[in-house]
Amino acid sequence: MRLSLLCTISLLACVLPAQRTTDAKTLLLLVEGDAQRVSVTAAWRRDARFTAARDHGGPVAWIKLLDTDGQVFERVRLDLATFHLDAKNTNPVVFGDQVREPGIVRLVKIPDSLRTASLAIVRVIDGVERRVATVSRQQLDRAVTTTAAAQPTGAPVVKTHLSNGPTANRYDIVILADGYIAVDQARFYSDVTGWMSNLFGKEPFKSYKKFFNVHSVFNASNQRGADNPRLSPPKFVDTVYDAAYWTGGTERCLYIKNTSQAHRDAAFAPDVEGRIVVFVNDPKYGGCAGTFSVSYNGSSANEVQSHEFGHSFGGLADEYDYGRSGTYTGPEPSNANATADSTCAKWSLWKGYNGVGCFEGCRYYKKGLWRPKTNCLMRALGIQLCEICVEELTKDCYTNVNPIESPQPAASPVRVERGKPQVFSFSNLVPGSVRVRWLVDNQVKQTGGTSFTLQTTAMALGRHAVLVEVSDLSALVRKDKQKLVHTHTWTVDIIDPAPDLVITAISTPSGMAWQxxxxxxxxxxxxxxxxxxxxxxxxxxxxxxxxxxxxxxxxLWFYDVPALGGGQSDTQTVKIQMPWCWMDGGTWYLGAFADGYAGVVEANENNNGRAVTPPRPRARYTGAGRHIEFMIPRAGATDGAYHHGRATWEARNGVAELLCITAPRYPLHWVVTIMSASDKAFAYDIWSQLSISAPLFWPVLGKTSGGGRLDPVLFVPGFVSSATLTSYTWTLWMTPSSQFIGFGDNTLQNELRK
Structure with a gap:
């Protein structure tokens, strides 16, 4: 019998990988490679919601998120502005104190969507897309796992120096230390504090300070200082990021070489925006900016670092006029504070104000390029940033921050019974003069205020929109003021009075087992x-x-609740079973959800859930049993879904039944999963069912992992019968050498419907 069964199964088996059942809000990826090919070398899951990376201009690349059909449903810009992408040149290229790195090493955030089956990373060259990487969902998940497993036992020390709000709605500055040995940690913190005082003493950072969080990551070096290869004799020191002077042949260009390690260390911070600050513990004057804003820590370090940060954060140009000979004849610079137009139309709205004009000499050329003022921090240390630089940096402050914070209600659509008022509100982050407008269906209903009460008595039933518009009226910005306008929209469904099902109490016995x-x-x-x-x-x-x-x-389970009159309650005691197939680790809450299958139209669809606290750790199954259970994915699920009892399938065109099999004491054993028409004996009708043209079951052959787990997909073909059919899912077990040892310890009931 064993041989016959195996021969049959070999023809019919369909073993598919397990469905992924967790979905954090953001994936932070480390992308490394060159102009021809890149790969994802590390990945971290974040709980914060995804926000798109800032556009710094320059070379364009995209990370495209593809679904199982190969369709692009989301794309994220991959910032390549700090790389020169010349495959023939393996050295950094330096212009003044700005670095273009030879190899691509970049942290980038993407949405961690359940829809993602793969990533396509493409470069745009002369308007044509060229794929430089394809990353599967399995590779992404493996990168997250291996990155977590590879974390060193002596992890870098993370410290938050300034916390102004959630990382999802702040620009998180991350500062690294190079050339600081272990006993220099206090000196590093002093350097960080000194620079923060300098930066937030300048506009626009002074006014918009609450838009920023600041974190440091301290990873001690073995030696102090930085390399200086042109000393006699040359100086080389053992530091964690290998900082060196003479980068790109420019003595004062102090930059790091081990950018991969620097990115990995920056990822220890609560969040990171892709541009990272580095202080180097060396008294020799120097600094440079690219992906990293790097400065020495000597007497002028704070001004140097603020200058470099203007490059990396704001994409500002150097305004000094030495370094290049001749007259500039290239295209119009993308930088806000430099122009090849002798009329300086780029900042025409500012001309004549506080010395703003048109001054030749900029971006290393004495001729052919103009700057806004005679002097500025981007030209010389100890000078305030000019109005044009401040304007650009002010707009940059908003690239990661929405001034409409914590909008309430948090969920949308909002269901409101006609005749009842509904309050909408938010927290305003605009630091100065602001204009607020509230609109209902594109009609202004209120000006000013952080809350608005929608009166619904005269509104038509159906869908409406409530929008709040917040405009920062800062005098620091004259050009592109629309970049300081933000909106938030709530979808509102006005309904007739309706029931409202809630969970008012949930209790468990003390010492409830989480095994x-x-x-x-x-x-x-x-x-x-x-x-x-x-x-x-x-x-x-x-x-x-x-x-x-x-x-x-x-x-975990569900149960029926009878019809309830207004104000009535239903209390039931039900028995639940924890899943056999625990996923690794975790602390959990038990909770209930009224109208869990969303079958009742309610006045409020956002108040159905209630949880039991405190949370409790869970323990994995370690016994000798062989258990099978359903693992049913649902749209939008973030924690997966288990269902231990009945499952109803509409099998018109066939369905895939996702299972989880666990047997810790049966690693590397063969498992045959079969859907049968009998709940009494496995062989009751299996062979007769095999012979019909539209079988009610489809066998799956698989092998448990070293931990005794298997996640097969049982495909159920469509059938002709018009009746609802009941069937059962079984497991048959064999040793690694294919010797039959018995059936599983439980059976799952299925209801198949045409």
Whole structure:
């Protein structure tokens, strides 16, 4: 029998990789390579929501997110402005104190979407896209795992020096230390503090300070200082990022060589925006800017670092006029503070104000390029930034910050019963003069204020839009003022009065077990908080990673709730079972969700969940049993989904049943998963079913991992019958040498519907 079964299975088996069941909000990738080919060498998952990287201009590349059909559903700009991309030149190229690096090494954030099946990284060359990398979902997940596993035991020390708000809505400056030995940590912090005082004493950073967080990452070097290869004898020191003078042949250009390690260390910070500050513990004057803003830590270090930060953060040009001979004849510079137009139309709105005019000599040329003022920090140390530089940096402050913070209600659409008022609000981050307008369906209803009450009595049923528009009226910006205008829109559904199902109580016995496979009783009260009667509904029970439990959390069980009149409640005690197939690690909340299958139209769809606290750690299953359970993915799920009981499938065109099999004491064993029509005996009708033209089951052959886990996909073909059919999923087990040892310890019931 064993040989016959294996022969049959070999023809019919369909073993697919497991569905990915977690989805953080942001993936931070380290992309490394050259102009021809790049790869993702490290990856970190972040809880913060995704925000797009800043556009610094320069060479263009894109990271395209593709779904399972190969369709692009999102793309993120990959900033290559600090790389020269000349494959024949393996050395950095330096213009003044700006570095163009030879190889691509860049941190970039992408949305960590469940839809992502692969990434395509493309460069745009003369308007034509050229793919330089393809990264599969499996490779992305593997990069996250291997990056976490490779973290050193003596990890760098992370310190937050300035915390003004959530990383998702702030520009997070990350500062690294090079050439500081372990006992120099206090000196490094002193250098950081000194520069922060300098930077935030200058406009626009002074006015927009609350837009920034500042973190440092200290990784001690073995020796102090930086390389100076042209000393006699040459000086070489052992530092973590290998900082050196004479970068690109310019003595004062102090820059780091080990940019890959610097990026990896910067990723230890709570967040990083892609441009990173480095202080080098060396008294010799120097600094340069590219991907990194690098400065020595001597007497002029604060001014040097603020100058370099103007390059890396704002894309500002050097305004000094030495370094190049002849007259500039190239194209119009992309920098805000330099122009090849002798009329200086680029800053015409400022001409005549406080000395702003048209002064020849800029970007290393004495002729052919003009700057806005006679002097500026981008030309000489100890000088304030000119109005044009301040204007550009002010607009840059908004590239990672939305001044409309914490909009409420947080979820959209908002369901409102006609006749009831609804309050909308936000926190305003604009530091100075601001204009606020509230619009309903494109009509201005209120000017000013951080809250607005929508009166719905006279509104038509159906969908509407409430928009708040916030305009920063700062006098620091005259050109492109629209870049200081932000909006937030709520979709509002005006409905007739409706029921409102909520969970008012959920309790578990003290000392409730969180062991995989453990069973326990849970008492839950579902209440209709509205005066309008609610039809029968379903309450679902979940495990969540946070105290906010939703339909996206692990589904443990569900039960029916009868129709409830206005104000009525239903209390039931149900028995739940923890999943056998725990994923690795974690601390969990147990919670319930009223109207868990969204079958009732409610007045408020955002108040259904309730969690039990405190959270509890979980323990993996280590016993001798062989267990199978459903792992049912749902749209938008972030924590996956388990369902231990009945699953209903519409099998018109066939479905894929995602399973999880766990047996820690049966590693590398063969498992045959079969859907059968019998719940009594496996062989009841398997062979007769095999012979029909539209079988009710499809066998899967797979092998458990070294940890005793298998995640197969059981494909169920469509069938002709019009009736609802009940079938059962079984597992048959064999040793690594294919000797039959028995069936699984549990069976799953399925309802198949045409």
């Amino acid at each position: 995989a496979g453990a069973q326990q009783s849970v008492t839950i009260t579902t209440r209709n908080a509205s005066s309008i009667a609610a039809p029968a509904s379903v309450t679902t029970i979940h495990l969540g990673l946070s105290s906010t439990v939703s339909r996206k959390s692990y589904l």
